[in-house]
Amino acid sequence: MLKVSNFHLNLPEFSLKNINLEIKKGEFFALIGPTGSGKSLLLEAIMGIIPSNSDKNRGKIYLHDRDITSLPPEARGLGIVYQDSALFPHLTALQNITFGLKYHKVNMDKARKQLDFLVQKLGIGHLLDRYPPTLSGGEKQRVALARVLILNPQAILLDEPLSALDPAFQEEIRELLKSLHQELKITFVMVSHNFPEVLYLAGSGAIIHQGKIVQQGKIQHIFHHPNSCFVANFVGIKNVFPARINANKAFTNGVEIKLSPESGRQNHNYLSIRPEEIILLSPDRARDNSVDNVFTGYITGISCQGFYFNVFVDVQGVKFQAIWSQKDMADQGLNQGSKVTIGFRSKAVHTFRDKG
Amino acid sequence: MLKVSNFHLNLPEFSLKNINLEIKKGEFFALIGPTGSGKSLLLEAIMGIIPSNSDKNRGKIYLHDRDITSLPPEARGLGIVYQDSALFPHLTALQNITFGLKYHKVNMDKARKQLDFLVQKLGIGHLLDRYPPTLSGGEKQRVALARVLILNPQAILLDEPLSALDPAFQEEIRELLKSLHQELKITFVMVSHNFPEVLYLAGSGAIIHQGKIVQQGKIQHIFHHPNSCFVANFVGIKNVFPARINANKAFTNGVEIKLSPESGRQNHNYLSIRPEEIILLSPDRARDNSVDNVFTGYITGISCQGFYFNVFVDVQGVKFQAIWSQKDMADQGLNQGSKVTIGFRSKAVHTFRDKG
């Protein structure tokens, strides 16, 4: 539906290189990357907002097979919502929402119905006569969403829509985006650097690093099967170890780890295990048959993260990091220095090749 | 050690009201509150940075029983680190670090040793000749910490030291602060609106709301025993219900909840349970004797939060929210609509009185 093909963009101080994306209709797609990776630049390029000091050679962007590469933003049929809402400060919430109507051939009756629907859905009936500076962050984002939604764009681009909000509003707007996506089947393209948020909202996505797409696919797949150390660290896989891999076994620092039978691992040189996959075994359940990697080690560090603990376990010099609940820890009376038995399924061990 | 007594501060558009704090030597103390609650204003007032349009009547601030209320910032013996580091852009990292030395009577040998120690401890040896604009966020915060630490202030004030950093740097600086506090026994006063971060670093703290301190004490105590709906929501207790309380029982929407024996509950009208305290019981363990509140309900919502799920369970119209692991959910094959047995200890139920 939205397709970016061999897209390049060179700015004096930064460039996007050979971007290829394909986003399906009705999908919630995430462009994920650290600050300065170029993700917002790519989003604006899709919108048609290209810095004037960029060059000309820049591949193609298609929307429903229509080449929109050289169309101005107003002719693309896309909508955008920024983290700071970017509401027009001199117009009321209602005037903001209806701003775009006169540039679109819309039936006024239909538009009025759509407006009523959105006002109700977004819960902004009481805000319509107010000016943006008097609105809270969450209220601003609701109005900004209404302003875009009323035009029925073919896709809505979201530029870190939650990052400028207080935690309570973040949750509120996140739920709202989820329900808009599920109920109205809108195609969303969201830029974010917050992985939990992406995991909650998006179905698929792409990781951007230094202007290049380094991995794309289903979010759950990226989350569990990173293809490089950068992605592994970025998605919060704390256990990333260089390893020598030999058929269904991996050796890291002398520790032998069983792998699930799988082909194509010849060149792999890293393994990764998500910390929540590493479970605490009680001594009597140490031979749980679903867990085929079992090790004994010592706790070298515990840090409380609210309702769970990050626990560091040293197994023959390999430092595993696990996430265990308060209850897990209390049941066995664990402390710094305690001897523990840990385990993880061979299926939870992911391997990849990193050239770095 | 640091004591704020009956402190008031009136600005045209905001005021701090009757602030009382007592911070012990070597403590990591957190001032916690939402955006605009006045927490940074209080921190700057402790530092001696008072907006010039404030009034004069403003209680007392003591440092080691010395009244510092009317001392200028340079005479207070405190240090401050801001979220944006506030390094001097025209000076190298080293010049930034040594900036304050000439205003303090320090033995140059001692200062040099201290510098070597800090450079090594903070890992900034390779940055000393660089100018702040060329440093990353995490590097800037390390230099800013060194600049303050080299003067051995009696306490270090931290103004949201992590909030401007990328997630990876946040973790790095958080660990650094933890280890500085543990190894050097420095007194820290940190402003934050991020509860997990506070929980990780601070021992005690105070919650500020609209310029007033609404609760103070040990962080763990605040976290589990909020004294108002505002604090309960702020610290992320998702289950806050109005309740009629009768000796050791509470009734909320007709559901009877057992309480642990405790006195002084006569006027309480709310109860709260942290979501991680609500555990999923397998039908065969439904009479686990440590869990004395057991209910059967239906799952009305599941939201994936990365490595755990937020699950909403409806028990006779009371909507409980629980946090369960992927494994918990998978073991029982739970989905939206599934019938589940949940339980929590009577000790996990906290009650309080809210006037609102």
Added chain:
Amino acid sequence: MNSVFSGRKKDTFFLLLFLFSIPLILLIILPLGKMVTGPDLVDLARTIKDPQVISALFRSIYTSLAAVLISFVFGTPLAYLLARKSFKGKKIIEGIIDLPIMIPHPVIGIAILGLAARNTIIGQFLQTMGIQIMGTHTGIIAVLTFVGLPFYINTAKAGFEAVPLRLEHVSRSLGARPWQTFYRVTLPLAWRNMVLGMIMCLARAISEFGAVVIVAYHPMTAPVLIYERFTAYGLKYSQPVAVWLIFVSLFLFVLMRFFAREKTS
């Protein structure tokens, strides 16, 4: 003035700063204050009935307004262009815009007169069009536009720059073309600066003397009349006219401060 030091006991530093800056403030207010209070009301009343004074004041006002209008019509597009686009030669254009502030005032007059000299292409073109510079309103307006222009363009440009680019992008994304975006988003958010710029341009134009006196001693604008009275009759006779011109300038000035203040609040 006391409240400079409120809330702090030891603000000696700022007190010193303040004491040190008193001479300059006196340098400005003493001469002006003395002059405005100098002439008696009878003199002032008699002066404003003098037809020569009235026509000079009105000539100053309407030639200045014409310069403002020209600056507005042609300067607004340029200000917006400079605020929004980066292109090769932009620094040079910005430099050219600032030039009139730097050029000595009689030199401006001489340069503009020189342009109309009969032995040049431009001069011959102006002549065939029937346009006279020397001693005409056209010449005065050209000179006043020259000196007032940078004030309008720089102030309007600052106003356009203060409108977040993102708002224009959002407007485009909602379907508005560039000029629709300019009209519905940029203009309403920048108009206060544009008005401020026009007032500054007007004030600068009304106060100009050195360039005008070269291009047109007659017909007389107010500053030229003041100069003539001073040289012909001395200080005392020039003061009442000067006071009236100051009143006009002060009125513009109060207007300007009003707009400048509203903007920041």
Added chain:
Amino acid sequence: MNSVFSGRKKDTFFLLLFLFSIPLILLIILPLGKMVTGPDLVDLARTIKDPQVISALFRSIYTSLAAVLISFVFGTPLAYLLARKSFKGKKIIEGIIDLPIMIPHPVIGIAILGLAARNTIIGQFLQTMGIQIMGTHTGIIAVLTFVGLPFYINTAKAGFEAVPLRLEHVSRSLGARPWQTFYRVTLPLAWRNMVLGMIMCLARAISEFGAVVIVAYHPMTAPVLIYERFTAYGLKYSQPVAVWLIFVSLFLFVLMRFFAREKTS
């Protein structure tokens, strides 16, 4: 200029803006360009050997430098005070600082002369001190300080405001007193704006004519000399002096653009 439109096919809007703004750019560069290229090199060479021209140029430069020095010494504390403190009457002081921009130039001269009139307290005080205004360098410097001052103060103030207050707070928290903070933090970060302000003040002072001609026809500053040559001998004889004064102004101007550019990069 082509690159205004690169990267976009349909930037007709900005092309139109650009075309519309051409007349103003021509209004500035045509007269100046023509004048600078007008006089032949022989005329220019002869003019610069004229002792009267040399002494007028140098008088302009050093009286202007004196005005800059006074503005710097007394204006810096005021600029810092205005940038950092909010107090009752601040708006009024800012208004007073801006006044000289608004006041018609001959009026400034008349006002300053009026101050020294013998029948006033200040006039008598000046007389007992042996200070003359009329026809002296003192008078010229007073007038040039009056007109140049706002340019220095406003630019320096903008420089001070651009230094984050937080940096000063941090400096204080590290033990530096207010003046130590000013010297080690504020000054190094704001000096570029201060220099820029001094250059603007200098340029404004050098270009002044209307106020100077009232206070001191003799000794002649360069703009007065140009005016005299124009009235006595006509356009052709005033141009070479004007060109030399433009060279001085342009030199200042290039300096100014250089500092202004460095600041933004």
